[in-house]
Amino acid sequence: MLLVPCPHCGPRNQSDLRLVGATVPRPDPNATTPEEWGDYLYLRDNPADWIEETWYCRAGCRRYFTLTRHQGTNEFRNPPMPGDKVGTATYTTISVGSSGSQPGANIEPHTTGGAS
Amino acid sequence: MAGIFRRNGAGDAPARYSAPQLARKGLTGEEWPRVWRDHEIKPAYDVIIIGGGVHGLATAYYLATNHGITNVAVLDKGYLGGGGSGRNTAIVRSNYLTPEGVAFYDRSLSLYNSMAADLNINVMFSERGHLTLAHTDSALRTMHWRAEVNKLQGIDSSVIDPDEVKKLAPSLDVSTHPRYPILGALYHPPGGIIRHDAVVWGYARGADHRGVHLHQKTEVLDILVEGGDGPGGKGAGGKVTGVRTNKGDISAPIVVNCTAGWGSLISNMAGVKLPINTHPLEAAVTEPVKVFLPTVVVSGSLHVYVSQTDRGELVFGASVDPLATYSMRGSLSFTEELAGHILELMPGISKMRLLRQWAGLCDMTPDYSPIMGFTPVEGHLTDVGWGTYGFKAGPVSGEQMAECIATNTTPKLIAPFALERFSTGQLVGEKGAAAVGH
Numbered sequence: 407m408l409l410v411p412c413p414h415c416g417p418r419n420q421s422d423l424r425l426v427g428a429t430v431p432r433p434d435p436n437a438t439t440p441e442e443w444g445d446y447l448y449l450r451d452n453p454a455d456w457i458e459e460t461w462y463c464r465a466g467c468r469r470y471f472t473l474t475r476h477q478g479t480n481e482f483r484n485p486p487m488p489g490d491k492v493g494t495a496t497y498t499t500i501s502v503g504s505s506g507s508q509p510g511a512n513i514e515p516h517t518t519g520g521a522s
Numbered sequence: 523m524a525g526i527f528r529r530n531g532a533g534d535a536p537a538r539y540s541a542p543q544l545a546r547k548g549l550t551g552e553e554w555p556r557v558w559r560d561h562e563i564k565p566a567y568d569v570i571i572i573g574g575g576v577h578g579l580a581t582a583y584y585l586a587t588n589h590g591i592t593n594v595a596v597l598d599k600g601y602l603g604g605g606g607s608g609r610n611t612a613i614v615r616s617n618y619l620t621p622e623g624v625a626f627y628d629r630s631l632s633l634y635n636s637m638a639a640d641l642n643i644n645v646m647f648s649e650r651g652h653l654t655l656a657h658t659d660s661a662l663r664t665m666h667w668r669a670e671v672n673k674l675q676g677i678d679s680s681v682i683d684p685d686e687v688k689k690l691a692p693s694l695d696v697s698t699h700p701r702y703p704i705l706g707a708l709y710h711p712p713g714g715i716i717r718h719d720a721v722v723w724g725y726a727r728g729a730d731h732r733g734v735h736l737h738q739k740t741e742v743l744d745i746l747v748e749g750g751d752g753p754g755g756k757g758a759g760g761k762v763t764g765v766r767t768n769k770g771d772i773s774a775p776i777v778v779n780c781t782a783g784w785g786s787l788i789s790n791m792a793g794v795k796l797p798i799n800t801h802p803l804e805a806a807v808t809e810p811v812k813v814f815l816p817t818v819v820v821s822g823s824l825h826v827y828v829s830q831t832d833r834g835e836l837v838f839g840a841s842v843d844p845l846a847t848y849s850m851r852g853s854l855s856f857t858e859e860l861a862g863h864i865l866e867l868m869p870g871i872s873k874m875r876l877l878r879q880w881a882g883l884c885d886m887t888p889d890y891s892p893i894m895g896f897t898p899v900e901g902h903l904t905d906v907g908w909g910t911y912g913f914k915a916g917p918v919s920g921e922q923m924a925e926c927i928a929t930n931t932t933p934k935l936i937a938p939f940a941l942e943r944f945s946t947g948q949l950v951g952e953k954g955a956a957a958v959g960h
């Protein structure tokens with residue numbers, strides 16, 4: 407089992423988290439072709455190399471964030487630590503708003519420190 | 523296209539495996555001949571197949587046997603059967619959920635049935651029956667759904683109650699005490715297990731003696747493509763000209779990806795992106811004991827399945843590890859969860875000891891169905907997306923991919939599994955029958 411560096415809780419057992427998958431930019435659903443939308447939903451690079459991916463800390467802080475991991479060796483690059491200052495951290499936290507009618511419509515990635 | 527293929531010089535037919543041969547070799551101590559031969563790599567082939575697992579070897583075998591196309595090379599970076607084909611738990615069955623899946627896997631089962639005679643090798647196919655347990659109402663509902671789809675297509679498959687389960691597998695705890703009591707099961711008598719290594723060697727031997735070249739320790743580093751839209755002339759609209767390997771370049775107009783867990787890496791080399799994530803799947807085997815478990819038992823809710831080999835070992839498997847990775851390291855959490863879950867089903871085996879555990883790579887697709895046939899790059903075909911269920915599909919995949927290559931058209935049986943389905947949205951949702959069952 408991996409120790410996953412949660413930017414808020416610190417290293418935690420992998421079973422406390424869920425790997426959501428590779429972080430891919432979401433195109434505007436109103437302005438894409440079905441092919442582009444299919445690509446976004448399904449196609450993945452799946453490299454044996456460094457990959458940006460989204461994790462969900464389901465048994466801890468219950469936040470979503472991005473980490474960089476090597477899919478060949480499982481090493482994390484620049485693992486963030488709780489308390490890292492804004493701007494120095496190399497990770498992204500995605501905050502999920504509680505209102506809004508469109509699922510996912512108010513997911514806006516922003517960089518932040520461990521305190522947010 | 524059929525006209526472009528040439529014949530390779532076939533070798534001497536290998537000595538047939540037979541009872542008199544066995545007796546003679548047993549008495550005289552005479553060596554058995556090598557199962558397949560080594561060759562120099564030729565500068566060009568008509569077809570290059572990447573991946574020497576059951577899929578690549580079966581494709582080569584049927585190209586030679588059914589279509590007379592023998593100027594074919596199978597390249598593997600390691601040894602034949604070193605991927606999933608030598609690591610799986612060897613369950614074969616056809617009780618899938620979608621009509622497309624059922625028809626496809628049923629054809630494979632019938633090829634497995636005649637395989638020992640066709641390939642002249644003892645594949646030890648044991649048609650012992652397959653039980654998929656239901657522990658919840660919703661699981662039971664899915665079992666009924668599967669049974670109806672199966673029956674409509676003439677597959678022997680039905681839902682049975684806990685008493686009947688107990689008769690088939692007396693070691694199972696069918697009481698109401700467990701946290702997940704057994705409410706019933708989908709029973710599929712034609713399902714069973716087979717000796718996976720013999721299947722791989724049988725196809726390799728058959729392909730070899732028809733003239734196919736098998737090159738081990740030959741790693742594909744790049745696929746050579748001209749005229750595509752993407753960087754370096756790769757990608758949609760391009761045309762394959764060959765491959766670059768650790769032993770030099772080899773030309774070929776047709777390059778087939780049969781690398782399962784490594785499938786994304788190979789198709790990326792041609793500029794074709796696939797809807798695949800690679801996850802490890804772990805399995806384990808116990809010390810041998812007297813045979814007591816007559817059927818294959820699968821529990822989706824408990825993420826575990828078990829069968830007993832002829833030697834008496836219990837073979838266990840689970841669902842894939844949640845981490846997407848190319849690392850094949852085993853994990854303690856797998857062993858712990860496996861032990862906890864299997865004891866819930868069979869409390870009587872608590873004193874048994876595990877001998878080994880291992881992992882293999884699984885190429886998981888969003889709909890738990892494969893990706894077969896042509897891609898936007900001319901000459902680059904895929905036979906990947908085999909996830910945790912691809913061993914049983916080896917024979918039919920080889921047969922259909924060979925037809926696809928030889929006729930340059932997509933055979934009906936594999937048309938639903940085309941890569942395009944991910945842009946047209948016509949997915950073949952097989953999760954309900956493939957997530958743990960393999």
Ligand SMILES: Cc1cc2nc3c(=O)[nH]c(=O)nc-3n(C[C@H](O)[C@H](O)[C@H](O)COP(=O)(O)OP(=O)(O)OC[C@H]3O[C@@H](n4cnc5c(N)ncnc54)[C@H](O)[C@@H]3O)c2cc1C
Nearest residue numbers: 575576577599605606607610611613742882911912913914
């Ligand atoms: C633990 C476990 C249990 C399973 N249980 C079952 C089961 O009970 N029933 C079932 O039906 N399926 C099962 N499966 C799935 C099944 O094993 C696979 O789907 C199947 O073996 C895939 O076969 P293949 O020939 O496509 O690929 P593989 O056998 O994986 O072969 C791919 C080959 O490609 C080669 N390769 C990779 N990259 C390169 C390169 N760059 N150049 C050259 N060669 C390369 C590899 O060395 C490998 O030999 C299981 C899998 C695992 C891991």
Ligand SMILES: [Zn+2]
Nearest residue numbers: 415463466467
């Ligand atoms: Zn956390």
